Amino acid sequence: MKAAHILKCLLMTLLPAIYAVTCIFPVVWLFYTSFKTMGEFSISVLALPESFLRLDNFIYVLTEVNVLKYMLNTLRITVVVLFFVVLFSFINGYFLARFKFRGRGFLAVLYTCNLVIPAHAVLVPTYILFSRINLSNHWYSTVLPMVCMELTVGIFLVSGYIQTVPKELEEAAAIDGSSFSRTLFTIILPVVRPVLITCAIITFFHCWNEFSFSLILFNTEELFTLPLALMRFKGEYSVDYPRIMTTMFVSIVPALLIYICFSKQIIKGMMAGAVKG
């Protein structure tokens, strides 16, 4: 009976486990292929490298390809976008959830527009608009479009959370003579911190992988973000597979680390969003 039960459990686990293996395999494959030469790769694509000490590909990627430059470009944009998304989501989410004011319904609907309008529908006008006002091809060009694309989810998460925070908190602060802004930033902000972190993490991954706006707004290689640079390199180094794979591996390391650290919060945040949606 006991053995049969264990067997049944193992069988139940088998299918998800196989699927999970396929999900983690690409990263593992990219990782160990980074230590191989093209010669080794062409003999066997799956075999482990002869030595895990052969760092030529990494040195090449860090010096010749200069992947750190693209990483820095991506990081710079990501940090600024995160700041604005968190700030705007916090303010808008708070006001929309707490107060009745003229235009409240309009604002709430307005910020959900990009659920219906995909980014690709605004690429051409964005390009024209940004070229006309000289905002294209700077490192910060994609910041504002990205902030707008991310606001919807952020506002949604924050306003949902604020509704669970008792109003007595602000009332007590007001009675004690705290000004509105002071209450907002010193009392409410710490209370909603968990949801702001969730919002920041979701935004981080979107920024790190953002492609469409970068594609049309950056045209000098100096400004390229990681996905854009990867796209370009496949053309230039298409003969040396391990080298491309090393570039890809290095480019996903930061996202991988963040995922490992925050996976619990990411999934919890996703679930919270899904339940309300």
Next chain:
Amino acid sequence: MNDSFKPRKLLMAAYLLPSFFTYLFIFILPSIMSIILSFFKFSSIKAFRFIGFQNYLMLLKDSNIWLALKNNLFLVFTCMIGQIGIAFVLSCLLNSRLTYLSTPLRTIIYFPVTLSAVVIGYVWKFVFDYNYGLITYFCNFVGKEEWIRPWLSDGNTIMWFICIPMIWQYVGFHIVIMMSAMSSIDPSIYEMAEIDGATGFQKATKITLPLIKSTLFVCVWLCISANMKAFDHILSMTNGGPGMSSNVLSLYAYTVAFRNSNMGYGSAVSVFILAITSLLFALSQIVKNAIAEKE
């Protein structure tokens, strides 16, 4: 709701207006512009000429558009069945208390969602590669060399190979959504069914499925919107090729607008995408209502 601590109008405006104007200027204005631009012909971003509905007439006659639309619809339906089907089976298994390690497994399965589409596209390109691909490797391994084909250069089957990575990547996403819905089902329902002798399959189809129906519609909705804007996966895997056989609408809009510098026509294609997407949403809503009425 009008409380003692509500700030004065001016202060409120100072808080709300920056993001409002940003959104209006950066997102709403271009959305409206794209409709207006679709009535113009461009030679550069500074010289344009009003041409009425000509872009739309051209669109109706353009065979590439209809091929791209067909590919988009193929993606929407195949991914809907693939993603939601696989995700449902896996979430039922992961949700069962018989399954070991269900939380770490879910965490791993969600991981591909966080990868960039460009990386996903290339990894799968390596999988399907004719010379060095993993599939080629396995065919050689089991001694079936005759099975090896240049998978990504056959226009007739290419869309299937485009679907596989897209299904694979987003299964984890749908699992998380479905499992959060399943966690709100009262476990005593399952216990009662077990006492009555229900099998696992019966529990999944007769209890879980009807109870998370509204969440499944959310998944369908997300599937439609994600696959109508499929872009970077295809750009990195095949670039719409061979020929036009794996082209999709958003890739075509991009190609027309930026590679062929016909921005007016590109805008018309964007508006067309918007119209088709809204139509699909409306259709799914009708299906949803029809099912609700039947019960």
